[in-house]
Amino acid sequence: MAARALWITGGGSGMGRSIAMSAAAAGWAVALSGRRRDQLDGVVAEITASGGTAIALPLDVRDREAVVEAERRLLDELGRLDGLVLAAGLNAPRRRWADQEFAEFEQIVATNLVATTSVLDAALPDLRAAHGVAVVISSYAGWTFQPGAGVAYSASKTALASLVRTLNQQEAEHGVRACHLCPGDVATDFLTQRPAVPDAAARSVMLTPEDIARAVQFVLDAPAHVRVDELVVSPISQT
Numbered sequence: 001m002a003a004r005a006l007w008i009t010g011g012g013s014g015m016g017r018s019i020a021m022s023a024a025a026a027g028w029a030v031a032l033s034g035r036r037r038d039q040l041d042g043v044v045a046e047i048t049a050s051g052g053t054a055i056a057l058p059l060d061v062r063d064r065e066a067v068v069e070a071e072r073r074l075l076d077e078l079g080r081l082d083g084l085v086l087a088a089g090l091n092a093p094r095r096r097w098a099d100q101e102f103a104e105f106e107q108i109v110a111t112n113l114v115a116t117t118s119v120l121d122a123a124l125p126d127l128r129a130a131h132g133v134a135v136v137i138s139s140y141a142g143w144t145f146q147p148g149a150g151v152a153y154s155a156s157k158t159a160l161a162s163l164v165r166t167l168n169q170q171e172a173e174h175g176v177r178a179c180h181l182c183p184g185d186v187a188t189d190f191l192t193q194r195p196a197v198p199d200a201a202a203r204s205v206m207l208t209p210e211d212i213a214r215a216v217q218f219v220l221d222a223p224a225h226v227r228v229d230e231l232v233v234s235p236i237s238q239t
């Protein structure tokens with residue numbers, strides 16, 4: 001029988017990359033999506049070099065047709081879909097009402113909320129067939145109000161809690177489970193989108209992508225009757 005298959009958006013960097021490495025080491029076949037093909041190919045090469053199975057499905061998650069096509073390709077190549085990790089996300093340095101660009105607001109909501117829904121929607125029939133699990137990488141700002149996170153980011157990440165709750169409420173009868181995973185500060189490239197980019201000292205007290213991968217692996221490997229509704233994981237320095 002084919003190995004359990006996991007689709008990861010944002011799989012070429014940061015948390016998505018670490019989750020891919022961890023899941024592949026645990027025996028999952030992984031499919032990685034993101035816009036930068038070279039990043040995806042790099043992770044695929046690392047996984048295959050250590051004996052795992054990985055494919056790249058480059059796409060922009062905001063492109064609905066590309067999402068539907070990628071899901072078809074995943075099924076063709078890996079034969080099944082048991083898990084989904086939605087890590088593609090966006091923020092911007094200008095994030096206050098006083099200085100935000102409306103076009104940027106729309107792109108952040110399109111990436112964090114609409115595209116996350118699009119991938120879940122495309123994957124749902126196959127997740128039902130597999131009694132699968134989805135891990136939605138939200139944010140500490142999606143769990144509790146964070147004044148610095150930004151208008152669009154806070155609104156779009158907070159909405160992911162509702163997305164997960166409705167999915168769990170309506171899809172339990174089909175065996176589908178979802179987790180609203182809310183990381184605090186994690187030392188990744190994402191921090192370059194802050195108005196004041198944290199220095200090495202600030203990053204040294206943050207979580208690592210591997211810390212989040214460990215939490216995600218726990219959710220992915222939970223038995224099919226176990227649902228982890230929400231997980232908040234933060235560095236002890238988080239305020």
Ligand SMILES: NC(=O)c1ccc[n+]([C@@H]2O[C@H](COP(=O)([O-])OP(=O)(O)OC[C@H]3O[C@@H](n4cnc5c(N)ncnc54)[C@H](OP(=O)(O)O)[C@@H]3O)[C@@H](O)[C@H]2O)c1
Nearest residue numbers: 010013014015034035036060061087088089185186188190
């Ligand atoms: N770092 C933190 O402190 C932190 C805290 C809480 C939550 N988060 C969330 O964690 C998730 C992962 O972020 P990270 O920290 O691991 O940073 P990251 O390395 O910058 O990851 C973000 C990923 O999203 C992908 N992405 C962005 N827009 C996309 C699009 N339109 N289509 C396809 N892929 C897209 C990027 O790939 P391409 O650029 O190649 O498309 C990239 O791989 C994000 O959702 C973020 O909001 C981060």
